[in-house]
Amino acid sequence: MEACQVGMFDTWAGNFGESVTALELAPDGRGYRMHTRFARFVNLPELMSMFGEVADIRTAEMLKLPVPTAHKETVTIKPTADLKAFVQTLVERAEAIRNGNVSPSEDNMLAITNEGRKAALDMRLIDLFAEVEDGKVNHCAERVFGIWVEAKLFRGTQVVFCDLSTPLENGRFSVYQALRSNLVERGIPIEEIAFIHDYESDSAKDDLFKAARDGRIRILLGSTQKMGVGTNIQTRLAALHHLDAPWRPSDVEQREGRIIRQGNLNESVRIYRYVTEGSFDAYIWQTLETKARFIAQVMQGDTGMRSAEDVELAALSYAEVKALASGNPLVLEKAGVDTELAKLSLLRSQWDQQQWRNKQELATLPGRIERVQARISGIESDMAARQDVSGSKFLIEVEGNRYTDRAEAGKAILQAVYGNKAKRDRNIGQIAGFPIAAKVTVLEGMVLVILGGVEYRCNHAESAQGFMRVLENTLNRMEMVLQEELEYLARTEKRMADIQAEAAKPFDKAARLEWLKQRQREIEAELDLNKGENTAVEETAEVV
Numbered sequence: 001m002e003a004c005q006v007g008m009f010d011t012w013a014g015n016f017g018e019s020v021t022a023l024e025l026a027p028d029g030r031g032y033r034m035h036t037r038f039a040r041f042v043n044l045p046e047l048m049s050m051f052g053e054v055a056d057i058r059t060a061e062m063l064k065l066p067v068p069t070a071h072k073e074t075v076t077i078k079p080t081a082d083l084k085a086f087v088q089t090l091v092e093r094a095e096a097i098r099n100g101n102v103s104p105s106e107d108n109m110l111a112i113t114n115e116g117r118k119a120a121l122d123m124r125l126i127d128l129f130a131e132v133e134d135g136k137v138n139h140c141a142e143r144v145f146g147i148w149v150e151a152k153l154f155r156g157t158q159v160v161f162c163d164l165s166t167p168l169e170n171g172r173f174s175v176y177q178a179l180r181s182n183l184v185e186r187g188i189p190i191e192e193i194a195f196i197h198d199y200e201s202d203s204a205k206d207d208l209f210k211a212a213r214d215g216r217i218r219i220l221l222g223s224t225q226k227m228g229v230g231t232n233i234q235t236r237l238a239a240l241h242h243l244d245a246p247w248r249p250s251d252v253e254q255r256e257g258r259i260i261r262q263g264n265l266n267e268s269v270r271i272y273r274y275v276t277e278g279s280f281d282a283y284i285w286q287t288l289e290t291k292a293r294f295i296a297q298v299m300q301g302d303t304g305m306r307s308a309e310d311v312e313l314a315a316l317s318y319a320e321v322k323a324l325a326s327g328n329p330l331v332l333e334k335a336g337v338d339t340e341l342a343k344l345s346l347l348r349s350q351w352d353q354q355q356w357r358n359k360q361e362l363a364t365l366p367g368r369i370e371r372v373q374a375r376i377s378g379i380e381s382d383m384a385a386r387q388d389v390s391g392s393k394f395l396i397e398v399e400g401n402r403y404t405d406r407a408e409a410g411k412a413i414l415q416a417v418y419g420n421k422a423k424r425d426r427n428i429g430q431i432a433g434f435p436i437a438a439k440v441t442v443l444e445g446m447v448l449v450i451l452g453g454v455e456y457r458c459n460h461a462e463s464a465q466g467f468m469r470v471l472e473n474t475l476n477r478m479e480m481v482l483q484e485e486l487e488y489l490a491r492t493e494k495r496m497a498d499i500q501a502e503a504a505k506p507f508d509k510a511a512r513l514e515w516l517k518q519r520q521r522e523i524e525a526e527l528d529l530n531k532g533e534n535t536a537v538e539e540t541a542e543v544v
Helices: 009-016 044-052 081-098 109-121 136-150 176-187 202-214 249-256 281-299 318-326 330-385 406-418 464-476 478-503 510-526
Strands: 017-025 032-042 069-077 157-161 193-195 217-223 237-242 268-276 305-310 396-398 402-403 426-431 432-439 445-451 455-457
Touching: 009 044, 009 157, 009 455, 017 455, 032 044, 032 478, 069 305, 081 109, 081 281, 109 510, 136 157, 136 176, 176 193, 193 202, 193 510, 249 281, 268 281, 268 406, 281 318, 281 330, 281 455, 330 510, 396 406, 402 406, 406 445, 445 464, 464 478
Parallel strands: 069 268, 157 217, 157 237, 193 217, 237 268
Antiparallel strands: 017 032, 032 305, 396 402, 396 426, 426 432, 432 445, 445 455
16 A cells, blocks of 8 residues: 555545545434545545455355355235334425424434334334234244244254344333244244343353354344354354344345355255335345445456445435335335446446547557568568578677687677676677677666567577577577567457457447436436435534
8 A cells, every 4th residue: 555655544535435424323322423434435446456466355156165055035014004104204204304494413314214214123113002913023933933843853043133123121122022022922942042132251152152053042133243253153054034124235244144154054045034015124125235236346346337335324315215105116116227227337337448448459559560560571581681500601790700619609799798898788790691789688687689670689698608599599580480470460450350340339238228317317206306305414513
């Protein structure tokens, strides 16, 4: 980084990042604060090129490790009347925020998004007396119990991830405790169910993980943060359940990395995502997948992408909240259109860059071909003019003196190259009708060249015998040099023809790209996404 003059963080940030100040959830989860973070990364090809010099990037697709086959299923839950009514209140709050009727310290889009995610998980997190008889907890418990019975002989284990409603000691409702109670009622022994939050020390976690690997703990519930890196419980894992959507694509990868992992004795595993219709769930999962694709493109070296948004999941806008509340299918269609449009836009960008490079190269190829043809003519002329100095016909002139003995000639050349007049380019004699020059190079020091229609560089030598050998070898190598130039000319002419053909082709997905752009505009107009959002925070003071 210092060699690239980005050793200081501010310099690095100025080259590769753009930051913004916005509201985010406070660490204790009880309020909101202003926080400045990177919202966008720019100059990605240069950044990844620098990163590639010190890191060997290998994604799961590249490594193809022996891991279980994952069968993923999305479990859709119908929204309750209470949930629908609550989401409508979120719409009203979002409209008040957009119209500037409330202060950001009182209400904001991040608060709405957070409460919307809680409601999608379980309405009892909003209203303890809400009706959730057929909600996520019940659907998850049904599948967990079914797999528990199915994998009883093998003592197969399962893991449930939930970030929004961790176990509480203050008597308030917790999804963890509700799920455990549901499972116990179905007949699962309570001692086979564990919360990661009950194991604070490293030694306690090690004991817990060993119990899971042995099949003594068969159902483990935890959050992404507490069951991410270092959680080695894969030995008997048969299923993983996402009760809620995490914040970042890397969180999804960390979660699923617990089960899609080497050392799992199961050849195939199941992964469930629980999504409540008419809530924030589906949109957030779609957004996570879109961002994960961009991250994968960056890590795989797709240099056509110049910038990428931060992987943090932003708060939903007013229009998105309104569309989700109405159950408008255009919201999910927009996510799909946005994803495909981003992919095709990237391909178009790469195609445009390749076309530009082709045109640049095409402009240089005619001159290159002319130079190669001139070299070929020069070599052919040299071959015709070359005098025979082989065997007893040997004759060479060095510094005005003629030699027929190779040993004496070699000593004379050695003196001419390294004598008093050394360390500068100069002619030292001639052989076979061609001048001989000594030239100074940075890497090899003094080298000999034979000057004909083209310049023939001799291999490096330091002894009298060596100088004579490389001179004669260079004379005898003219046929080989000619053949190399003829092959290079053929490749260059073919390259020129290929580029001309490529430059004449249009972008093959242009029609689809234009249709997607038009469809995106239509959806945004119908969803009212093209109007300004009054959700930005002007104040820079911390909001508690």
